[in-house]
Amino acid sequence: xxxxxxxxxxxxxxxxxxxxxxxxxxxxxxxxxxxxxxxxxxxxxxxxxxxxxxxxxxxxxxxxxxxxxxxxxxxxxxxxxxxxxxxxxxxxxxxxxxxxxxxxxxxxxxxxxxxxxxxxxxxxxxxxxxxxxxxxxxxxxxxxxxxxxxxxxxxxxxxxxxxxxxxxxxxxxxxxxxxxxxxxxxxxxxxxxxxxxxxxxxxxxxxxxxxxxxxxxxxxxxxxxxxxxxxxxxxxxxxxxxxxxxxxxxxxxxxxxxxxxxxxxxxxxxxxxxxxxxxxxxxxxxxxxxxxxxxxxxxxxxxxxxxxxxxxxxxxxxxxxxxxxxxxxxxxxxxxxxxxxxxxxxxxxxxxxxxxxxxxxxxxxxxxxxxxxxxxxxxxxxxxxxxxxxxxxxxxxxxxxxxxxxxxxxxxxxxxxxxxxxxxxxxxxxxxxxxxxxxxxx
Amino acid sequence: xxxxxxxxxxxxxxxxxxxxxxxxxxxxxxxxxxxxxxxxxxxxxxxxxxxxxxxxxxxxxxxxxxxxxxxxxxxxxxxxxxxxxxxxxxxxxxxxxxxxxxxxxxxxxxxxxxxxxxxxxxxxxxxxxxxxxxxxxxxxxxxxxxxxxxxxxxxxxxxxxxxxxxxxxxxxxxxxxxxxxxxxxxxxxxxxx
Numbered sequence: 001x002x003x004x005x006x007x008x009x010x011x012x013x014x015x016x017x018x019x020x021x022x023x024x025x026x027x028x029x030x031x032x033x034x035x036x037x038x039x040x041x042x043x044x045x046x047x048x049x050x051x052x053x054x055x056x057x058x059x060x061x062x063x064x065x066x067x068x069x070x071x072x073x074x075x076x077x078x079x080x081x082x083x084x085x086x087x088x089x090x091x092x093x094x095x096x097x098x099x100x101x102x103x104x105x106x107x108x109x110x111x112x113x114x115x116x117x118x119x120x121x122x123x124x125x126x127x128x129x130x131x132x133x134x135x136x137x138x139x140x141x142x143x144x145x146x147x148x149x150x151x152x153x154x155x156x157x158x159x160x161x162x163x164x165x166x167x168x169x170x171x172x173x174x175x176x177x178x179x180x181x182x183x184x185x186x187x188x189x190x191x192x193x194x195x196x197x198x199x200x201x202x203x204x205x206x207x208x209x210x211x212x213x214x215x216x217x218x219x220x221x222x223x224x225x226x227x228x229x230x231x232x233x234x235x236x237x238x239x240x241x242x243x244x245x246x247x248x249x250x251x252x253x254x255x256x257x258x259x260x261x262x263x264x265x266x267x268x269x270x271x272x273x274x275x276x277x278x279x280x281x282x283x284x285x286x287x288x289x290x291x292x293x294x295x296x297x298x299x300x301x302x303x304x305x306x307x308x309x310x311x312x313x314x315x316x317x318x319x320x321x322x323x324x325x326x327x328x329x330x331x332x333x334x335x336x337x338x339x340x341x342x343x344x345x346x347x348x349x350x351x352x353x354x355x356x357x358x359x360x361x362x363x364x365x366x367x368x369x370x371x372x373x374x375x376x377x378x379x380x381x382x383x384x385x386x387x388x389x390x391x392x393x394x395x396x397x398x399x400x401x402x403x404x405x406x407x408x409x410x411x412x413x414x415x416x417x418x419x420x421x422x423x424x425x426x427x428x429x430x431x432x433x434x435x436x437x438x439x440x441x442x
Numbered sequence: 443x444x445x446x447x448x449x450x451x452x453x454x455x456x457x458x459x460x461x462x463x464x465x466x467x468x469x470x471x472x473x474x475x476x477x478x479x480x481x482x483x484x485x486x487x488x489x490x491x492x493x494x495x496x497x498x499x500x501x502x503x504x505x506x507x508x509x510x511x512x513x514x515x516x517x518x519x520x521x522x523x524x525x526x527x528x529x530x531x532x533x534x535x536x537x538x539x540x541x542x543x544x545x546x547x548x549x550x551x552x553x554x555x556x557x558x559x560x561x562x563x564x565x566x567x568x569x570x571x572x573x574x575x576x577x578x579x580x581x582x583x584x585x586x587x588x589x590x591x592x593x594x595x596x597x598x599x600x601x602x603x604x605x606x607x608x609x610x611x612x613x614x615x616x617x618x619x620x621x622x623x624x625x626x627x628x629x630x631x632x633x634x635x
Contacts, residue, residue: 094502095624189497189517193626218538223529311625316517327515335521336529341495341631343533346541349629353593 003032005411014404017373017396021366023406024198025359030307037288037409038063040156042165044290044301045069045079047315048149049185050096055113058096060313061303062153067141068092068102069151070113077146079153080115080138091138095190102138111138148177149184152290158415168386169242169286175277176294179270182320186299187331191314193340195349197356199289199302199310200406205348206283206291206300207243208235208398211374216351220337220344226281233393236385239418241287241405243387243398246280246294259326266319276384285398287405297330298338308356314339372396372403457557464557464579464605467612472550475634480531483634484524488606488613493527495520495619495635511618519621519631530634541632546589548633554582576606576615587633595628597621601635 008029011020023029046058051071058069059082066082068091084091084104091102091111101118103110110119115138123129141153145162147170152162163170177184195202205212210233214221221227228247235245270278281295291300297318303311316334318327337344358365375395382389390397408416474483487493496511496518522530533539558578580602587595599621605612619635 093500094505095500097502097505099502187515187517188512191497191517191519191626192624193628193630195629216540219533219536219540222536222538223532314517324515331515331517332521332523332526335518336526339517339519340626340628341520343530346630346632347539349632350541353629354590357593 003028003410008407008410012403012407013369014372014400014407017371017376017400018369019372019403020369021359024200024355025307025366027307029410030198030304032410033304034063036412037406038065038155038304040154040159040409040415041288042143042145042152042154042159042162042286043288044286044299045077045144045151045153047184047186047299047317048146048151049320051077053098055100056096056098057092057113059092059094060301062141062155063304066090067153068138069153070115072114077144077151078114079141079144081141083139084109085117085136085138109136115140147173150177156415160415160417165240166286167240167242168236168238169240169244169284171386172236172244172246172277172280172282172284172294173286173292175274175280176292176297176317179274179278180266180319180321181273184317185320187316187318187327187334189316191312191339193312193349194305194309195312195352195356196309196360197352198308198359199304201352201355202300202302202310202312202348203285203287203289203291204399204402206293207285207287207402208237208245208283208395210235210245210283211394211396212351216347217344219347223343225344228393230392230394234382234385235390235392235395235398236382236387237379237390237395237397237401238387239401239405241402242285243401244280244282244284245393245395245398246282247393248276248279259329262323262326285402287402288409293338296334296338298334308360312340372399376400460577461555461557464577464612465552465555467605468552468555468579468581471614472552475550476548478534478545480534480634484528484531486612486614487524487527487617488615489524491522491524491527491615491617493520493522493617493619494518495621495631498621498624500624511620519626520619539632541630544590546587546633548588549586550635551584551586552581553584554580556580576604577612579603579605583635585633585635587628597623597628597631597635599635 011023043062045060045067046069050058051069054071054073056071060067060069067079068082069077069079072078082090082092084106086104086109087106089104089106091104101110101112108121109117112118117133117136120127120131123131141155142157143154143159145152147162147166217225226247233245233247235243237243267279283291283293285291289302291302292298297316299315299317301313303313305311316330318330336342339345375390375392375397379388379390379397388397471483471486496516534542537543556579580600582600583598585597599619602618603614604616606615
């Protein structure tokens with residue numbers, strides 16, 4: 001099946017909320033995602049606090065590609081493929097550290113921390129000094145930008161600036177990265193684990209699927225979580241493909257909070273600074289694969305590792321000016337609840353892994369369109385919360401907006417600018433009368 | 443110096459007896475876990491226990507430190523006190539913990555048990571002064587998990603325990619679990635180690 005606009009549109013009927021699970025398992029779709037989604041989106045690389053000193057580096061991925069993010073001596077940040085220009089070997093296999101050079105251990109080509117090629121064995125007698133060092137530096141990530149300490153990269157030089165890309169989501173991100181004067185920092189330790197399922201399952205859950213929590217997380221909610229109903233919160237969907245759902249009141253997991261007074265003071269100051277958003281217990285996704293849990297101080301990247309496999313990378317944040325006891329309490333709490341052994345998180349892996357297994361082996365199951373119709377037609381403008389607002393903690397507007405944007409990226413040969421006219425797809429390649437408009441998922 | 447002096451025991455017979463008791467304790471623990479007797483298992487731990495599974499890292503060789511376990515604040519895979527451990531046990535029994543319902547079939551294999559009397563070799567940073575009045579015991583493990591129809595996980599690693607004498611048995615006063623994986627190669631770690 002040719003992956004043209006017509007076919008892809010037939011799989012993603014975001015308007016009516018019918019999505020074909022082919023998009024979670026087809027290897028050709030996965031390959032096209034690497035080019036059109038991960039090759040053009042702003043992808044989270046690291047937080048400023050993870051690479052504070054000159055020549056500090058953090059090794060990550062942008063889509064399937066290994067990338068090094070490096071603090072430069074002048075304080076700036078560079079990012080480049082962690083791939084030697086000679087034979088494509090990794091030039092660094094440590095996950096983080098501090099170094100002056102990256103040497104490929106295959107033939108010894110050596111690069112400086114700005115990615116420049118600075119050493120080639122036998123340059124004079126084997127290459128006769130004819131090799132251009134200048135033309136063989138590490139492949140740079142086309143754009144680097146940061147938002148309040150969150151560093152993102154983009155392989156597409158034509159992509160709009162990060163701030164435009166984040167759009168209305170900035171309002172919600174501010175609620176937890178900008179609620180104190182000194183901002184946040186990431187605690188040491190990136191927790192990484194493997195799910196045999198498609199990365200979008202996690203991204204779409206964080207974009208707005210709080211509906212899963214009362215069932216999926218029944219055991220942990222029973223023990224220490226907040227009891228909640230749909231009307232205890234709200235959700236927002238954004239045209240850029242981002243979304244967040246939130247509870248209005250912070251409900252602490254720990255009643256005998258050893259940091260009672262600190263939390264109280266901090267909470268008051270945060271409310272003064274950014275209002276109600278400071279208290280949200282929430283989940284969000286910035287399209288495509290950067291998510292977070294405000295209220296649980298946790299940020300996430302969903303790294304694709306194949307059509308039916310992804311890695312979760314989980315980072316825990318604390319207020320930069322938090323006292324030692326608060327940092328320790330946050331670390332213990334994050335280790336207890338989130339991550340592969342987290343009492344909340346373990347049940348998510350069960351769902352995602354089994355869905356991945358069904359899609360890998362099933363045929364009939366792959367033909368059945370999944371249902372995303374919850375809350376269709378019930379969003380409105382809200383006086384305070386930007387985005388399309390839904391008056392419930394539960395709702396699938398975020399998911400529909402996510403897959404709408406996914407489709408636009410996938411069918412557009414140029415960077416899919418969001419058009420002024422609300423009905424048109426970005427990139428404007430969708431032919432008239434295509435199945436997506438007629439609502440024809442199989 | 444004789445072998446017994448090096449081992450820090452009066453004689454070989456005593457060392458063998460100690461080794462035997464420690465091994466039997468660890469085997470019994472494994473049996474409780476594999477038999478889903480989590481309440482009884484939790485009772486093996488001292489009230490002041492730290493049950494800790496730090497992250498394993500890929501670092502530049504020159505930036506490796508002697509200890510695998512970090513000294514400062516760092517996110518861990520597990521960092522539980524006794525209350526947290528009991529909460530996990532309660533979750534197992536809740537009937538709504540879907541990651542373990544139906545429960546995983548596990549086989550805990552414990553090998554290479556090395557016993558050092560109190561005051562000997564450092565067993566790990568999970569063991570601070572309060573817990574040091576005990577035996578330092580290192581052991582290797584392989585945990586095989588088979589779940590639902592065909593799901594399999596195999597985890598290997600080392601446990602660094604501090605065992606405190608309690609009657610004619612022991613309580614686990616500290617446990618550091620070094621899982622031999624950088625990226626955890628499974629969908630969760632919903633079983634005990």
